[in-house]
Amino acid sequence: MPRLLLIVLLPVLAVLVLGVAPLLTVTTWSFWTWDPATYWIRPEPSLAGYGAILEAGRWTVLADTLGKGLLAALLCLLLAYPLTYAIHFLSGPRLALLLLAAITIPFFTSSLIRAFSWRLVLGRTGPVNAFLQELGLVARPLDWLLFSDFAVMVGLVASYMPFAAFPLLLSLRRVEPSYLAAAQDLGAGFWRIVRTIILPLTLPGAFAGFLFVLVMVIGSSTEVQMLGGAGASIVSVMVNDVMRVANFPLAFAISTVVLVVLLALVLAGNRAFRLARLFEDPSW
Amino acid sequence: MAIEIRIEGLTRDFGPVRALDDVSLEIAAGEFFTLLGSSGSGKSTLLKMLGGFDRPDRGRILFDGQDVTLLPANRRPANTVFQDLALFPHMSVAQNVAYGLRVQGIGRREQERRVGEALALVELADFGGRNVNLLSGGQRQRVALARALVMEPGILLLDEPLTGLDERLREQMRDEFGRLHQRTGATFILVTHNQDEALTLSDRMAIMHRGRIEQTDAPPRFFDAPANxxxxxxxxxxxxxxxxxxxxxxxxxxxxxxxxxxxxxxxxxxxxxxxxxxxxxxxxxxxxxxxxxxxxxxxxxxxxxxxxxxxxxxxxxxxxxxxxxxxxxxxxxxxxxxxxxxxxxxxxxxxxxxx
CATH class of the missing domain: 2.40.50.100 (RNA polymerase II/Efflux pump adaptor protein, barrel-sandwich hybrid domain)
Structure with missing residues (x-):
């Protein structure tokens, strides 16, 4: 019995210490007062941190980050669906493994290197511009390919698409090939099968993937810093800037807002898509 | 309503394996025909081709004289009861049965009427609202049958539908197939490795072996005059x-x-x-x-x-x-x-x- 208790206790303790404690600290400190004299915080309740969010265009960065996250998550899902469909239904075991490796291996390099490589690809003299000019589609190199929201989105989608793909693949395991055959047998064409069989059965996985990408994008900074245009920002860069001047309540207030928004999304999504189904027995 | 089938010289290779080897066969409209063979005999490959899930390398399939060889499954007047039944797990019994009618764009009221009839036919009249995942094996079997029969198919294809059922249910469902064949008048094609089923149900049957048909006859003839x-x-x-x-x-x-x-x-x-x-x-x-x-x-x-x-x-x-x-x-x-x-x-x- 004590061994069983230990097995349960350890992970619970780890979650409490590593996860819940910092979050509680952050949330609590966001309501404390910043003392400019000592550059430290005093335990006196204050909403100054939250007030400062509304200054200096900080809330636009928050909204912009959320927008980037939602768009990137959507794009990742759009790419992940055909990819996982191919892996699950069309590939033999060897090709499936190859495709999985192809999307996993880029993770072996640092996000910095990956973002930097997009600079070379999307730059004025990069292969994309060279190709477009070769085809005669553009006369001069496109400037908006790099140091733009476009470049940031390319970098984000390329980095985080696997986080959408894996939960989707997990939920596709619930879709037996015979379901597709049965739907076709009853007269359904490809898109109707996608709409009436595949989408409803994979919704929990799609939502999980969507959340993963959203969370990763909100926490990301490299892509914006390496690929974004002048003045481009994102929450983590902004938090970093605020921390540099030691305004902890403001930094924590920003973090708390993000936390609340994400929690709300998870709860709403769980209600709508029943996320828990992802972990149920695929055979039923 | 029932459709006559003509199969001419069907051949299908999977890599080095010849799954079907120049198979020709005629099945009369309204017949109960069984393809009997052990696994790997080619009987399931043949059934897949009749359903439109695979294409032959050579040969033709004609339904009532019309060449359907290249017609995909969703445009064939044939419906299948799959070996694993393939009930849609996110739909109720009635939604499963109504699926094909919804695809055809049939009005809600007509849908309800025909789903009700189909469920009554398989003796599941009050089961429309049930969760298909919570039904017993025999009930799931009946739902799969109703889902195919509601389409009023000219041909019903049964792919080893009784494997996985216990002996008592097997016999019960076997009798059910005979009854449904008489009620609907459709051409029934059963694929099985179980001789008992084949002998009991079939008007005629074919024994398959290594992609070929060894003999096509009425069941007693296999004993009176085995081909080889x-x-x-x-x-x-x-x-x-x-x-x-x-x-x-x-x-x-x-x-x-x-x-x-x-x-x-x-x-x-x-x-x-x-x-x-x-x-x-x-x-x-x-x-x-x-x-x-x-x-x-x-x-x-x-x-x-x-x-x-x-x-x-x-x-x-x-x-x-x-x-x-x-x-x-x-x-x-x-x-x-x-x-x-x-x-x-x-x-x-x-x-x-x-x-």
């Missing part, structure tokens, strides 16, 4: 004897020096198949039994005993005998056998596939 040694063994006629000679005219054969009246055609290399149901033990030492063998072994099997006996030339066979009669016999005793009329049939040796 493979078919004879497949249907349980294990006693296949090599004769020393066959009398001119083919009325009798000589096996190990003993004359035996036979039916069937004498082809080169023909074997004598002895039907176990038409062999009778002659009381010992009495009269002139046509065949005399020597008992090699007696095995108790419960309600009967198996007597393994040999001819002088070493060829053997097994006879089923009542337990108390077998108890009076011992290995080494002579065994006197009567062969009833039609009990011995000449069959062609099994030609190895011409490939």
């Amino acid at each position: 040694a493979f078919v004879a063994r497949f249907v349980g006629i294990d006693a296949l004897l090599v004769p020393e000679g066959i009398e001119a005219g083919g009325a009798a054969a000589v096996v190990a020096g003993q004359r035996l009246p036979v039916a069937g055609r004498a082809v080169p290399g023909a074997l004598v198949a002895l039907r176990p149901d038409r062999l009778a033990l002659a009381p010992q030492g009495e009269g002139d039994a046509p065949l005399v063998l020597r008992i090699a072994e007696i095995q108790f099997r419960g309600l009967h005993s198996d007597i393994r006996a040999r001819f002088d030339d070493g060829q053997g066979l097994v006879v089923r005998a009542p337990v108390d009669i077998a108890a009076r016999l011992a290995p080494g005793d002579p065994l006197h056998l009567w062969v009833q009329p039609g009990g011995a049939v000449l069959v062609a040796p099994h030609a190895p596939s011409a490939r």
